[in-house]
Amino acid sequence: MTVELSLTRDPAHIRHGSNIGQPMTRTDGVLKVTGKARYAADNHPAGMVYAVIATSCIARGRVTSLDVAAAKRYPGVIDVMTPAHKPELAEDPDAKGNPFAFRMELLQSDEVRYANQAIAVVIAETLEAATEGAALLSPRYQVEIARVGLDAGEAYAPPVVGIGNPAEVRHGDIDAGMAAATKLTDATYETPAQYHNAMEPHAIVAVWDGDRLFIDTPSQGMGFAQMRVAGLFGIPPANIHINSPFLGGGFGSKGLISGPQVLGIMAAKLIGRPVKLVLRRGQMYGPVGHRPPTRQRIRIGTDDAGVLAVINHEARVTTSSFDDFYEPAADASHTLYASPAIRTAHEAVRVDTGTPLFMRAPGEATGSIVLESAIDEAAFACGIDPLEFRLKNYAEVEPTTGKPFSSKALRQCYARAAERFGWAGRPLQPRQMRDENGFLVGWGMGTATFPAIMFQGNARAVIRADGNGVMETGAHDMGQGAWTALAQISADSLGLDFDQLTFRSGSSDLPDAGIAGGSGHTATVGAAIHNAGAAVIAKLAELATTDERSPLFGAGNAGVVARGGRLHRRDDDARSESYVEILARAGLAEVDASGSGAADAAAQSQYAMHAHGAVFAEVKVDPELGQIRATRLVGAFAAGRIINPLMVQSQLRGGMIWGLSFALHEEAVMDHRSGRILNANLAEYHVPVNADVPPMEVITVDEHDPHVNPLGIKGVGEIGITGSAGAVANAVFHATGIRVRNFPIKIEEIVMGLG
């Protein structure tokens, strides 16, 4: 089905819908299931050797000695890179050039800032020799007392949270709201440290050729990585060639190149041979970012009828001792509920960990589980059904800014998901429902939201004399399906059938596609592709409509539309000409054009742009043993145009499983004395296994958004976590009557609470 869409921006030549919207399976699926997809660590250039990082087992102090001689004596060990023996860097790895430059440990000193920090790199002919060499270094330390946890030091107000958000936001009169409220929920919640734990560890294969550098490494942002590496090694960004066709997950931890990846490049430079460096699972708990722990106090005041008077959401977060990233947890309260007074505020404590970073829904996830739990508490305090309570306080405009929403189909999300779930008739009181086996049953819900973000991205489009097309963009496929979804947009943008298109991506030699983060990649790169396609079609139209020999002569540039490799007259569809004919007559081998995509500042200043959703969860709880199992999850999401329903479904499902994980499983356990992580492995860092994932249903609600971007795309990568985590936690309360305010919900809280 081909539908012509009304697009906000001009390109009159393109009709989206031939490929966009189709549930195409992944174009790289066969490669992946047959093991032919080549991930970074699968590369073995000739002469390659192995580098293994030696990591610190203290969290704070100095390395006083390393037995380099012992490591070097080990057969196969080539060299040991240490602070005293390493290539010169052109830039201080602690320099802060821009808000996306985070400090990294590149052996610049003997200082230890956190456990699992790199303190040396052993390079050897084999992985085994390098591993053994690293063990033989037997470091000695001067240990200082580690600062661990949310009470480790004096809290201070951070300058900003997230990327440039104010640490405190006030809307309306908080005191008046508090005074007006007749019912007050005042609750303090804690969320734990979490680690991204992408299946594929950070890996790099680095090859130097003079002052050119070739690297295979998983990246969610090749352009940023190029800039950073260029600065560190004093070479032009264009000399750096990054190959990153596939990522085995990133979740934000591969958004910025990490210290260990740069150490691989340094090792290659030091010994003048290609080097491979792959982090071990345990080594990922430190240098590649994490979600910091939070303590959040939230006060929600309402009148007796459950109408909001005030939301005051305060969050304390940790950051590292040496850099600044502040999880914007409280910001989750900005957009969802229509309260006349809203305050969000953050404070921070410095601890001896690696610097926290963006982890899938940074701020939104930590804040959402608390907001949605507290909303559930407030509804319960008023004796109102949680869905009714949310509808009563539905935000018609963005509460903190007063801006209208560019689109917001949240009401439909509530209605569709509630209906599908069978929410009606849910008892208000907890611990009312049992199943046929005597298990306690609980139903909970949460609202999902995530901002529609765009970065800056570029694409280049080509139509060749044979009528086929090429789209090039250095986009990133983290497993989310960019290879497929962006190719679908490309085919439509060029007016071609899918099999007439060559889609090139995953390399820094292609136009910079910006960062795959903030759920904004498809929107950003999609817009760039759309604009590049429109531009190249305009060139074709120009050739045809100005040429007397063309049946399209005189139609005017805007008077033609592209479809199936031909341009058609708008006013007479029967008059058309193929791309092949147009180029042949013009004697051209190809035409090309570039396009870029970015947020429209004017639209942004006018509208609040967010995706929304509603998630409903059922859990069962063993009434004596306290073990919890989610048994049903239903989510409905409105996120603008759906490019590929299959990919979108799997993003949303994956997000919802993360939400379940947040509520019930995930936690990095840290020794409060040493600052070492005690469960830095996938056996004891629990994420849901198949048996924990209940039957799930994901509904996408149609939403046409003429303002967000030319294609009307909002992101779907992160929103699934929000809402879901709270829904599961609220279902546990509904099943048991126990309100657990420390996540993940632990069995002891339920066992002891059940009585």
Place this chain on the structure above:
Amino acid sequence: MRIGALVRNADLAHDAEFARSYPAVAEALLSGASAQLRNAATVGGNLMQRTRCAYFYDAGSACNRRWPGAGCDALKGENRLHAVLGWSEGCIATHPSDFCVPLVAFDAVVEIEGKGGRRELPLEALHRLPGETPERETALERGDLIVALRLPTEAKDFARHARYIKVRERTSYAFAVVSAAAAFRIEGGKIREARLALGGVAAKPWRAREAEQVLAGARPDPAVYREAARAALAAAKPSGDNAFKIELAQRIVARALTLAARGTPDRIPALPGSPFSSVAGA
């Protein structure tokens, strides 16, 4: 039945004859680890697996088991899952095996090949409580190898009333917070003989003989299960933030006894050992 030490966990659990004769043992095996691990793990390896105490694995921590006299960082550290029975100030670790729990209830015997030739040992005597010498985890001497495991024929008499129940922090692929194996010989509506052992509570699979005494001769009913549970945990005391495990262990004992009395299911549930195994489709 004699089982070679190199038999894979999965092969043993899926052996029809074995599962029929010792259903609680098969259920315990299948409740452990993941399918991939069970395909690789051997009988001897499962018996001899080390504690999951994180400080034992963290080379930067003090651990008496690893380094006698170094101290025990678990004692005032993260210890919510540590032992509540048979621990000492020297070590509060637990033995993580599921397999061993019903084995010890059924008086399994290990055959050991050592310097002095072959000998045998009740499984109950294989793992040691820490006392003053936590580094001595088992009764094996240097040079000893477990070559086989034997289950007495009498253990088959419990096959109609035998269960293994395991509470864990996710539905599958997690070690036990606490577990229990319970089995009965019921005759004339009365418990002729009961077997009970707990997992995740001590440095060894914990046979609860006092509880078995309480049950012997009684009619199977909830009051006597509760009394047996109290008896099983009578000597328990928290070693840290784990008082809940004492309560939980009593409830698990009562549950395991209830389910054992109800009768062994015809087939091992799809979620072996799970409290949710009674759910249709589970």
